[in-house]
Amino acid sequence: MEDKISRIKEEALKVIKEAKTLALLDEARVRYLGKKSELLEILKSLGEISSEERPKVGASVNEVKQAIEQALRNRKAILLQADQKKKIAAEKVDVTLPGKGIKRGSYHPLTQVMEEAKGIFLRMGFEVAEGPEVETDYYNFDGLNIPSHHPSRDMWSTLFISEAVLLRTHTSPVQIRVMEKRKPPLAIIAPGRVYRRDSDATHSPVFHQLEGFLVNEKVTFGDLKGTLTEFLRQMFGKEKKVRFRPSFFPFTEPSAEVDVECVMCSGKGCRLCKDTGWLEILGSGMIDPNVFKAVEYDPEKFTGYAFGMGIDRIAMIKYGIDNIRLFYENDLRFLEQF
């Protein structure tokens, strides 16, 4: 009997060891441990064995059974591993081939700069307002203290639809439209398209401005300086110097042009800044009392500042673009870079 058991063990272990597939291994399991296996037969016939030998035989059958089970487990693990290996090998890809899926689109560079600028002011507490692109001469000029037949109107080369209707030359009309409807305090930015009768490497008949204004009691020129300095630092970098220079706009007084230290030469002087070391970025000033009168605000009670910037110009400076036309030509090889 003992011989028989050890023969079964030997045979089983050999078969298991040589099983090449999981299926063969399962066959082996059925053959040596299944209901019709020799081992089970032996266990079933234990009753026929003498009571002295019975525990011994039982013990060796159990031992062999465990050994076979163990062998099955080990073999199974090995076969599983081999199987997986094969599968992995079969699934190998060329990792350097291009990716799948659709291309991602991109935002127009002018949108990106506009949103960046808007974001800075929104975080400061300004709100967004908009106005029409085709405007009346009242909102574009008269309301902003630019009377007709005044040379200051010639500061803007205007595209007209009719005598009194035009393509707005700046986003400033939004100031008047908002102030007509609402009372201070107001902290507004007005982004949008504007139009001029100009066309060369740095002027486009269509371009974009971001206007801003703040009206409240006791707003000062110092506040204007603080707001715009903070804006320019966030836009161009903390280390950049900023300067305010007297200028003239009919709708602000005092008026200031705001320059930032040249981004290319850091103020040493170069082609971009025409050797001045400074880049003109913004027009600004304290809102003229005549503008307040046009919207029936009391200039003794309220003061305010206003500013406007060309988004195209800022984008040109930021990305090193030397021709404004590139923005509107929409060559995809250009747009994809942003």
Add this chain to the structure above:
Amino acid sequence: MKVPIDWLKELVSFRAGSDQLAQMLTMAGLETIVLPDDVLEVDILPNRADAWSMRGIAREISAITKFKTKSLKLKMREASKKINSLVKVEVRDRDLCPRYMARVIENVKVGDSPEWLKKKLERAGIRSINNVVDAVNYLLHELGQPMHAFDAALIKDQSIIVRRANPGERVVTLDGKEHILDSEVLVIADPEKVIAVGGVMGCANTEVNPSTKTVILESAFFNPVSIHKTSKNLKLISESSVRFEHGVDWDAVEEALDRGAALIAELGRGEVLKGKVDALAKPRTPRLVELRPDRVIQILGAEIPVGDMISILKRLGFKVKKVDSRKLKVEIPLFRSMDIEREIDLIEEIARIWGFNRIETAMPNTAFAGKEVDKEDLLHNRVREIMVGCGLIEIQSYSMLGPKDFENAGVSLDRTIKIANPLTVEESIMRTHILTGLLKTAVHNQNRQIEDIFIFEIGKVFYPSKEKLPEEKWVLGGLLMGSPFMSALGKGEVDYFYVKGLLENLFKGLGVELPKIAETDNFLLQPGKAAAIEGIGIFGALHPDIQRSCELAKPAFFFEIDLDALFKLIMEEKRYKPIPIFPSVSRDISMFVPSDLENQRIVEMIEKVGGEMVEKVYPFDKYKDSVAYRIVYRNPERTLTEEEVNSKHQAIVQALVSKLMVRIR
């Protein structure tokens, strides 16, 4: 204007170098750069006509540096012969010419200017013509006063009449151009003819020439608004007209005349006749403006001492009287009468001379209640994000186009907004469809060997309206052509369903249910592949005619969405729906459908018959006319029984067969 340093030193003493001077002027509002050869280029702001001369710049330097200006010496020797024997002046329209002065210089030899003058003018950027013209230009540069020299012999009876032009009166100006005038125009005339468009340009008929012996020199103050109108209407801009329209110095009218006459006499070895014509409407007196030092501090946010305010104003040539500690009375010199009228004008003067950069920065309070959110702006950004995520590149095209672009896109030119004075015809009509710019962009790129074009634009379109201003509408447009895949290994090109899927993504992304889609016959789209999104827009294959007229190599797909209409759908607030806790049951139907039966009708029929029990229905397999639909049944309150699903499903099948004529497979 060009400012030679040596000339400047005749008018003000200063010890600054060119660079320092340029820096100081720039920071006081006169943007200045240094040119080679000790010349400055100073940019004069439009409101600062007073600074537009050598003396004006000198005054600024004096105010900034505290160095004194030098007064000009006049070397005038008048002859004993009196002027009124030789010239008569009659000003008929004093509103357009409040002051007209003249002097006469006799026995003048017209010829070249001496070298010193030629050189001086050249350094200031002025070309030498002859000694008389050079003298006039010299004074223009020195004092900012334009003058005009006539040949007295060519003026009939030496009689000058300053009057409005007769309607239809013709005149040929010095530049050889003929103008037809109206009564808005002020002319200088003799009893027979016009000899100058007043303050704008003289005429050849009385021009100083080599044989001129007697010169009548005119110096006047013309009404700025009138000059501006005339110059605009006649499209005639001269050195003289730009000065007069900005306003000249009332006092310098006489000073320039005297200095000019003396200079012409000196250069032409002639004699200035005794006396001068001064046709003066009414003498001008300086204006008084009140200034509150507290207000200065309040506007600027800078604690400028009152003493400094007074000192700055005095240096600028203002007379200041202190009424009390809260009020100053400031007398405005006539040379600043054009730009200083109000307290705020004085505050600006104090600020710019004090120095903008000395005013401390502060941060305003912007944290106040009552602000509004521009939700449309937020929507546009959200739409943009989704479009970019769906693989489209944003473009920005001009809002105005040419007739050719409209024609190429098959868009009518009726009901368009046209620009009266366009730069070019290609930029003369406001767009009515966003497609035009997209097409232009597609063509531009295709011509540069770019085959896959996936672009969108968010912008305004414009239509005439009954109101004063046109109607403006925010629109989203997209154009898709070629393969959307990252690599050429990805197979397949954009088709109708690709575009539809993209729009479904857009609506899903915005949290808006896709409105009803129906076939449409929009002229921009190919019939049969053209869909309308109810009340919102259109999409589909671009009409083959348009594809051909634009010479697009591949079929293009297009969509246009009215963002203002879309915005209205978004206003509704979102409400949460509980997640179902009871299981659903799915049943499929495979059938042959008639060729003209739309999916939408099948779905509607199933939903109608199925009622509330049908949670979802969708096609999941389609080959030719054989389509399979899956119906998902659910009751949110309990588990459905096999029997009720079966009977409902059976009812649906029967309805499809009997009402829509499908054949069950």
